[in-house]
Amino acid sequence: MSRMNMVEALNNGLHLGMRENENVVLLGEDVGLLGGVFRVSAGLQETFGTDRVLDTPLSETGIIASAIGMALYGLRPIAEIQFADFAFPAFDQIINELAKYRYRSGNQLTTPVLVRMPVGGGVGGGLYHSQSPESHFAHTAGLKVVIPSNPYDAKGLLLAALREQDPVIFLEPKKLYRTTSAEVPDGAFTVPIGSARRVREGTDVTLICYGAMVPLAEDVARRAAEEQIQVDVLDLRSLLPLDIETVLASVQKTHRIVIVHEAPRTCGYGAELASLIVEKAFWSLDAPILRVTGFDTPFPYRLEKEYLPTSDRILDALRTTVAA
């Protein structure tokens, strides 16, 4: 065990993954010589050489397309998109090629590409370095979508994703890269994709969140407890596939739901989650499901604090739900 922040845990996971399997290669903008803009890939090129850690031109389409080709020929590429905001130039490659290969080839070909991308706000990044595009990918059959909220899950999910036979969109909340550290095993371990984590046990209301909203939710749950509201906090960790069993078990216990995410509200992942819960557990609900989210505007630079869900907004939603 060592104390690691999320960057260190990911870096450690990448080292292990590349050592374990010589077919694992890393490609992206500045991932080699510089070690990545967030230093997640620091030291990898020195250790594994320029054949396995490739600095690419600024062409996200090219990065993903090359990774698909490598995967079809037996490699296990890890493609880094420097900020999730820039996944959009590669959108066609991701949703029309990467996601559809297994289906199109009648199960003859797979594209086990792990696409890493830093997501979310809270770092003063403005509208092109703060977006949370998860619901675009959740609307795309053929992809898996995961998002860790702590160093342990980051490493475990990364190593699990490297063992997948299908493409995984791996979202890294950049706000959490260095804000907290935790004890993380030095060796290899996995956190299964498709399993949520109960962060805090409660009986009055379920707070469902993921990524950078998880530590915030824990703070809010502590504040709520002072008002005698006991909050069950779930960290989804995996958005596609979704651990619906854990979600429904919590609904059966608390009967009240608040969903939190950073992405804009309309057609965000919270909408999918709310409607799934209504479909599967309508008669267990005692109150409407509330969503606390980013607003339907581009991500603001000056108004970032107002845009992102705050402790007060979440607490208000919890109070409203419990009172309903």
Next chain:
Amino acid sequence: MAVISYLDAISHALREEMRRDPTVFLMGEDIGVFGGAFKVTRGFIEEFGEERVIDTPISESGFTGAACGAAIMGFRPVVEFQFADFIACAFDQIVNFAAKCYYRWGIPVPVVFRGPSGGGFRGGPYHSQNPEAWFTHVAGLKVVQPSTPYEAKGLLKAAIRDNNPVIYLEHKHLYRRIREEVPDEDFEIPIGVADVKRDGTDLTIVTYGAMVHTCLGVAERLAAEGAEIEVVDLRSLAPLDKDTILASVSKTGKALVVHEAQLTSGIGGEVAAIIVESCWDALDAPVKRIGALDVPIPFSPTLEDAVLPSEGKIEATARELLEY
């Protein structure tokens, strides 16, 4: 009044707007000399010349970027994607540039992006997609999808006159199948206003595009058994006409959302979530959704029929809801 097809209605709207406003021009693949893959712009290059009807290279990103530039310089370009599936290649230009430009600079980008969307005619995974939910999650875009010739004409005129980027999705399965009388004189259908296509008291079906006709068929069949189903045609997917949706569900107490796009993270999630948030006390049953299965659209006719929402599936779910 003349009886015209859905395709004619689109064509007439384009021609009338080009005659009315010299800043309106068209760009797209094969829209000029060839008259468009579906012949929407047949005869246009002869009438308006090649400066206003521009055949572009096969580069969606390129002509989308060019159109945004022209819009900033005072033009009103209408861009045709040959199939809506290929709008993914221009995703970054639309989502990161067109949608955000007014927010960033206060400069409007009045571009209309036309995309023939939808399946049901054996087009396979790349000529059948319904990409609307990728765009309704993006602040700064309007998204419409007409279901009749009258709406096709009125919404396209409104889209061209709008100062914001509008994604105009035309369901290609309606092109020549649906015909009706459309006024010869100039008219607009405001973006953001849904239309109740059939009045009812027992169940609300919220839908749009080609599914409107499928749902009306189901409603007629069940009316023979005494069930009165209200069918709400959204017409505008962003912004959503929440008032019309909520008024209908408040009356009927039951809601079914139907769309042709894949279920997970589709617009149905947002509509259901809004209904649950705002109509909780009126609900007598869980809000249900029907969408395509979460797979790429199959080429095989048998599989395509199994994947897309069918009258049978809609009827079965409607019956289930009517029994509550």
